[in-house]
Amino acid sequence: MLSKNRIKYIHSLELKKNRKNENVFLAEGHKLIADLLPRFQCRFLVATSEWISRQASIPTTDIIEVSEEELTRASLLKTPQEVLGVFEQPHYQIDHSLIDKSLSLALDDIQDPGNFGTIIRLADWFGIENIFCSPNTVDAYSPKTVQATMGAIARVKIHYHDLPELISSLKKNTPVYGTFLDGENFYEKKLSKNGLIVMGNEGNGISKEVATLINQRLYIPNYPTNRETSESLNVAIATAVVCAEFRRQAALR
Amino acid sequence: MLSKNRIKYIHSLELKKNRKNENVFLAEGHKLIADLLPRFQCRFLVATSEWISRQASIPTTDIIEVSEEELTRASLLKTPQEVLGVFEQPHYQIDHSLIDKSLSLALDDIQDPGNFGTIIRLADWFGIENIFCSPNTVDAYSPKTVQATMGAIARVKIHYHDLPELISSLKKNTPVYGTFLDGENFYEKKLSKNGLIVMGNEGNGISKEVATLINQRLYIPNYPTNRETSESLNVAIATAVVCAEFRRQAALR
Numbered sequence: 001m002l003s004k005n006r007i008k009y010i011h012s013l014e015l016k017k018n019r020k021n022e023n024v025f026l027a028e029g030h031k032l033i034a035d036l037l038p039r040f041q042c043r044f045l046v047a048t049s050e051w052i053s054r055q056a057s058i059p060t061t062d063i064i065e066v067s068e069e070e071l072t073r074a075s076l077l078k079t080p081q082e083v084l085g086v087f088e089q090p091h092y093q094i095d096h097s098l099i100d101k102s103l104s105l106a107l108d109d110i111q112d113p114g115n116f117g118t119i120i121r122l123a124d125w126f127g128i129e130n131i132f133c134s135p136n137t138v139d140a141y142s143p144k145t146v147q148a149t150m151g152a153i154a155r156v157k158i159h160y161h162d163l164p165e166l167i168s169s170l171k172k173n174t175p176v177y178g179t180f181l182d183g184e185n186f187y188e189k190k191l192s193k194n195g196l197i198v199m200g201n202e203g204n205g206i207s208k209e210v211a212t213l214i215n216q217r218l219y220i221p222n223y224p225t226n227r228e229t230s231e232s233l234n235v236a237i238a239t240a241v242v243c244a245e246f247r248r249q250a251a252l253r
Numbered sequence: 254m255l256s257k258n259r260i261k262y263i264h265s266l267e268l269k270k271n272r273k274n275e276n277v278f279l280a281e282g283h284k285l286i287a288d289l290l291p292r293f294q295c296r297f298l299v300a301t302s303e304w305i306s307r308q309a310s311i312p313t314t315d316i317i318e319v320s321e322e323e324l325t326r327a328s329l330l331k332t333p334q335e336v337l338g339v340f341e342q343p344h345y346q347i348d349h350s351l352i353d354k355s356l357s358l359a360l361d362d363i364q365d366p367g368n369f370g371t372i373i374r375l376a377d378w379f380g381i382e383n384i385f386c387s388p389n390t391v392d393a394y395s396p397k398t399v400q401a402t403m404g405a406i407a408r409v410k411i412h413y414h415d416l417p418e419l420i421s422s423l424k425k426n427t428p429v430y431g432t433f434l435d436g437e438n439f440y441e442k443k444l445s446k447n448g449l450i451v452m453g454n455e456g457n458g459i460s461k462e463v464a465t466l467i468n469q470r471l472y473i474p475n476y477p478t479n480r481e482t483s484e485s486l487n488v489a490i491a492t493a494v495v496c497a498e499f500r501r502q503a504a505l506r
Contacts, residue, residue: 124483127476152483223380223500230377237493244494247476
């Protein structure tokens with residue numbers, strides 16, 4: 001039996017301040033829950049009997065069995081998917097040497113939850129384990145972002161940190177990449193297996209303060225060049241095209 | 254002065270059946286309107302005096318000058334942007350030889366308006382002038398799709414057509430590409446400058462009927478391979494990574 005208070009609590013997690021106060025986030029659907037359960041502390045689950053009966057074991061004692069109808073009342077999705085869960089937000093230690101040794105992403109004020117979730121998902125695909133976000137980047141634990149990750153949020157570590165400070169703390173020879181309209185065609189550059197790729201805000205790109213710290217200015221060429229076209233790519237799309245090329249080159253070596 | 258009836262009419266264009274009956278669509282914001290006005294028949298514009306005063310000429314006589322407050326009442330956006338317009342839907346003739354001669358995209362039941370708009374935008378970036386959509390693909394003229402194109406819908410031609418019939422009508426040696434989990438690593442293939450790239454539905458991929466007609470099965474490798482990762486990429490992301498690689502190879506030749 002799902003109490004009104006519990007439904008109210010679940011819905012309250014749409015707001016960042018409530019997620020922060022409680023240090024939790026909401027996730028929905030069997031795929032996402034299956035990815036999260038082995039890794040994140042689960043506060044409680046709300047699930048249909050069909051979902052529960054399919055599980056060999058469930059690492060939480062607070063499971064509320066509900067009808068499809070009750071689940072619909074609790075869910076934030078148009079089409080609820082058997083199960084939803086409230087999980088504790090993880091807090092990762094930032095290890096700066098990770099950036100010197102492996103490839104990471106930095107997001108400078110990304111605002112759209114869907115874009116952010118899509119970026120987390122593609123980072124997972126391309127083996128990027130850490131994403132560093134400026135403090136004004138949208139919350140990684142908003143329900144829309146969590147859903148858009150399709151489970152990748154269980155594997156990719158999200159850190160919020162002042163980006164100029166972070167970049168300044170790196171070794172001098174660690175490459176810091178960013179995409180700019182006046183950058184160099186990135187297909188003509190040897191792209192490294194370590195360092196930081198900075199992606200900027202949807203409307204304004206990379207902030208001035210961060211831009212001055214970037215030592216590798218890249219450009220994604222359009223095709224054919226010198227043609228009237230869209231002025232830019234969506235930030236998740238640009239991130240994907242850049243990450244794919246880094247990994248294509250890395251696989252060749 | 255903006256009448257209640259006009260506001261009602263604008264809001265009615267959220268529904269596909271109303272857009273179809275009227276053969277129109279809604280677009281908002283100065284960037285999008287600037288891209289559309291020279292190319293599409295405009296039924297009417299709703300704009301602030303600031304926007305109107307900045308235009309050298311406006312190719313429509315039906316312009317309703319409004320206050321910011323009135324614009325907010327008419328707009329479907331959270332943050333209205335000076336101007337909105339109702340335009341006639343274009344109807345393009347399908348020229349099958351285009352596919353034999355240039356690179357085109359085919360979308361097999363894409364359902365998310367945002368994904369679709371993002372695909373139109375990236376197609377424009379990568380010089381893909383025609384997108385062929387299965388009849389069940391979401392409407393290209395839904396406000397969310399139009400906004401997500403950021404103006405690319407003024408340049409990229411969208412055609413709805415039965416895909417098996419379309420593919421069957423192509424020349425025998427025209428390549429028809431699709432991405433599959435059991436396809437060939439697409440970085441190891443010589444990708445052509447012509448043909449059709451088919452992208453499938455968000456949940457189900459490419460339909461069986463279409464899949465049998467694909468003669469080039471591609472796979473986007475993850476990195477590092479053979480690692481636990483996300484099972485797939487978002488369809489707009491996959492489209493971008495594929496189109497970028499086609500164009501990278503084309504620019505090398």
